[in-house]
Amino acid sequence: MSQDPTAPFQTVPAITTELINLSAILNLPKPTEAFMSDIHGEYDAFSHVLRNGSGNVKTKISECFGGQMTEQTRQQFAFLVYYPSEMVARAQAALAPAELEQWYRDQALRLAQLLAYTATKYTRSKVRKALAPEFVYITEELLFNDPQAADKRAYYWAIIQNLIGLGQVTAWIEATAHTIQQLTVDQIHIIGDIYDRGPAPHRVVEALMRRGHVDFQWGNHDILWLGGAAGSALNIANLVRICARYANLDILEDTYGINLRHLAQLGERYDGDNPAFQPKVSADTTLSAGERRAITQIHQAILIIQLKLEGPVIKRRPEFGMAGRLLLDKLSPDRQTITIDGQTYSLTNGCFDLVDPADPYRLTAMEQSVIDQLVQAFIHSEKLHRHMDFLVENGSMYRKTNGNLLIHGCVPVDEAGEFVGLTLAGKTYRGAALFDLLGTNLVKAYQNPEPGSLANDLLWYLWTGPYSPLFGKQKMTTFERYFIEDKAAHDEQPNPYYRLRHEQAFVQKLLTAFGLDGERGHVINGHTPVKKGNSPIMANRQMLVIDGGFSRPYQKTTGIGGYTLLDNSYGMQLVAHQPFVSRQDAIAHLTDIVSTRRVVETEARRRTVAETDIGHQLQVQICLLKARLQRLTSGQ
Incomplete structure (x- = not known):
């Protein structure tokens, strides 16, 4: 049986505190979800997309720093977030000691600012859980203090200077970069086929096990x-x-x-x-x-x-x-x-x-x-x-999430x-x-x-x-x-589903049959590579096919190196990725692989947690807590 999440709250102060907390969470922006499929063992390409948040990290950098950085500086900083240990090693090899110390100060400040910006849509409790345990205290002090405030300026810079002086700045940079990666995309949905064809599906699984x-x-x-x-x-x-x-x-x-x-x-x-x-x-x-x-x-x-x-x-x-x-x-x-x-x-x-x-x-x-x-x-x-x-503990034949139906192949018809x-x-x-x-x-x-x-x-x-x-x-x-x-x-004669999924009425029928809103939901599909020249967005934007060719044997057919679908508080975007050469090549030339973004759906206003599946669960908890509070305060 599932545990009642409201069980720990049995007194009036505990219940009221939790009610305030849950009600506030409902008003936060909807976290970002990323959908990927058919990775087929292409670990290096998948890892790069995971690290750059399907292009979201660079977007966050642009929003956070505005015109403060040149394009080259922005690209270098983005790669520090993607590959912190490699970029630190590059700086150590290229810079004199005094230059390196200044580089550490600059990057630490930027990382703290970017982390603070990325964390704004989450509760402090969730951010704390995402931080590396060994640096929680230090990172929170940098997050929640302003380096420009006169009373805290010396305090703030003393923390960074001591990270450098005590030889911990490299470890802190790596830990903070990984936290930014994790907070940039909150939930990852894999729409099937991690295994076969490519050389390292096991490394894909290990990366996902570490990430959660x-x-x-x-x-x-x-x-x-x-x-x-x-x-x-x-x-x-x-x-x-x-x-x-x-x-x-x-x-x-x-x-x-x-x-x-x-x-x-x-x-x-x-x-x-x-x-x-x-x-x-x-x-x-x-x-x-x-x-x-x-x-x-x-x-x-x-x-x-x-x-x-x-x-x-x-x-x-x-x-x-x-x-x-x-x-x-x-x-x-x-x-x-x-x-x-x-x-x-x-x-x-x-x-x-x-x-x-x-x-x-x-x-x-x-x-x-x-x-x-x-x-x-x-x-x-x-x-x-x-x-x-x-895979068994975290997997299913299909999933219903935030109004969307996630399936790898088809619904036979x-x-x-x-x-x-x-x-x-x-x-x-x-x-x-x-x-x-x-x-x-x-x-x-x-x-x-x-x-x-x-x-x-x-x-x-x-x-x-x-x-x-x-x-x-x-x-x-x-x-x-x-x-x-x-x-x-x-000839293997595909199921008629693959022809019918172009029709909006059919897709709405699927959604309704699986208990979802046929008018507003989407079917998110993998399994069949989208051929070059064909659109992955079908049925008046309600069918989204996201197998774009992570698997190298399919890239001649698709013309790209994979798709990622992003769903955040502003709406849905389909991100197309260029074919990935190698991790070494990407780092050496600072080559990102996000090529184009296509808007699938734009919200008239930002969606909040209240409009998600988690939000609906929290609202049920709020009702239970209010009823318990009513019983306690009325003496029942």
Whole structure:
């Protein structure tokens, strides 16, 4: 049961003090929320956006200091806030001792002023909690005293001078910069897909764990890793295949301690030059011939295991409606063709030597040993579970926040826009009920791993099922994309949702079905990269698609390096980011990546906390406290 937040207030003085506090909070400006999606392991780009508050830090600097700084000084100071340790090191290397001491004084004063400006929309209690504990007293004295006031001028500058003299100014600068970052954006919403493709999803999770004030709407790629930690052999096979495809096997072995030696030995049974299985690498990644060959072999081995594992699940779950994905038994005897939906296709780059024509979905003894070993490794990876615990505890299939509906993929519908879904035990789950069913089973499967259970099988369905809200297509043509050249066979037919979401009436129907205001709310969507030339703002500004290409493989399609949606007291803005080169390059050239801002919605007046979900909760508490106060003062 949730704890009653009003319980500690039982006396008249305590109740009246809390009533005054809560009523005052309701009048503060609405804090800033940032929405990001489809990060796909691109830690450096994500970290930069996190540090610069999606461009908000520089906006705060301009507002705080007005015309006091040149553009160059403003840019240097902004990077001090983004990367304090690196910028301090640069100053230490470039400046003489006397110049460095003056630089410290200047930056400390500016940071204190910027922190004070950034903190104005928060209570003193919240600001105190955001401060580094070791510097709380010092920082509060700088925050709440005016360096220009005659009575406090010497006191104020003595604090800064002693920070310098005692060798603590660098640590204070770093701590204060991080506090500014945190207060610039109060809440972060990740609309799915931290994992896969990019090299460092684990670092993204670690950054969010340190920061706090974050929630997730799980994406289909996140589900693979959640399912892997829950012991789903099919999810594991899929995620290992994707890691091999993008040459990211290091994350399995070095980060999560997953031993791939047995899989590599199995891979030696396959052709190391099969072009369909060569890893896709970025221009700045170099692989030796031996590394490329080993990855190519692992890639083939794990795909065949995946295709074999699909058979038993599809057969025992006819309600999934995926019988058409039983393909290994459709291979011709010579393995040169396959017949799918009555159409016969030639096969290229085949690797079916370990597929038994008499029993195509049976794993060989070595394949079974490999997948068993992988399942155990995933189940017992302590670091993986620490990260997945965080995603489960702070995640959901969808979220309703401040009038907005946050979903990664889609709400499955038919061509007419009517909700469709999954039928289990004679009951069909559609709309919000489908999300609730799948979310409940995801948590159940994660907390109580049971291979072969419905909950465990639904983890795979979430990845690839025809009515999975996180997949959103009729079928996943993995087999066809590897082995069939005819592009027509690769078609995955998106759910009609993706066509209908351009229509305002449809979006308003979605909002209403999920219990939100259809006239004023928004649907915030990830999953599908917005192609170059297309608008991410749809349905008369009520549908916002924010997958703009954090993932490098998609940047040719999107033409940018990602979107961030900001929602603050003034309204909504969609921020487009330029492709990120590297952390080192950004710091060396002071290169920010915010390129354009598009206003989605402007408020006629600034919104306050009273108009947010938290505000509504506070108003309930106020009513409870007033009733308690009435009872006490009336003698009841």
